Amino acid sequence: MSAVRLLVLGSIARRGITHGYGVHQDLTSWRADTWTSVKPGSIYHALEKLAAQGMIEPTDSGDSTKLGPARTEYAITGEGKQEFIRLLEAALKNNDFQMVAAGIAFMELLPRARVIELLEERLDSLHSTVTFLRTLPTQPIPADPSKHPELVGLWVGYFEYAVSSTESLLLALRSGSYLFIDEK
Template sequence: MSTVRLLVLGSILRRGISHGYAVLSDITSWHADTWTSVKPGSIYHALDKLEAQGMTRTVNSEVNVKLGPSRKEYTVTKHGETEFSALLESALVSTDIQQLSVGIAFMDMLSRQKAIALLQQRRIALEKSIRFLRSLPTEERPSEPSKHPELVGIWVSYVENEAATTERILANIQAGKYAFNSELLEGE
């Protein structure tokens, strides 16, 4: 659920004010279904839940662009901004690929320095995991699944790839790649 909450809050924050269909359109246009397990129904459920928890509030639409009942438009409250920041920071240190993916999608909403610090924490945690995984005993004829050399090899390769990916992202950010909102605001 935190992945969906982060996507929904991020979409509304990028727009300032948004209705459910616009949030769904954003997430669909970002092809988030290819890098997360988010489903359309979970987006609307998250909108309801976020409003009930005081993280978003409804606002009156300035212009009713369609005939029929007015649509519900949302803005993010201070409580929601705090939740967004906490989820985003958590996502950038997470070893879960879906959470990291959403974190990367919104990392520009942090300062460059904060994004670097969080990704460095992730890299350190991954390096610790690699050392642990390499220390696991394996057996040619495994007495239990956790001692199967192929299984341990899969784990080591996966975490090594995650560490290398994190290192590449860090290098790109440190090299000045990508625009961060805080830098754009400083330039105004």
């Protein structure tokens, strides 16, 4: 699963109709390059691939007053909306930092109850991961990297933080923070 694909579809879904530079502007203003592996080239590659797959389609914005060279503008298709929702739901329960970050960026485009449900699934997975990581053997002088106490400690610490931050987000959502699509 690709965070870039989710981000590009999400940008187009939010804007309605946009061109590649509009998507680039969104992701740049969100500083998505600091929390995902998105780069300008990956945005345009994703646009081409999404168009070829029928997830987005070239469209006429109706703006006849534009100056300068013509730009291809895109709108998300029905199939693209389904793919966006599928990617968004998968991202919100994912343990990968980039994926969950991209999911949180668009979580308000789902109903609040669904987001809570997905984050609860993520939390269960995170708890299982922490439990497993704590069982890993370590050695003072490790024979291989997987038994290095500092490496195992890093993994445990990362996932414990993920548990804590997911619990905090769930608390905020349950207390009514943010405005979701089913509340507008």
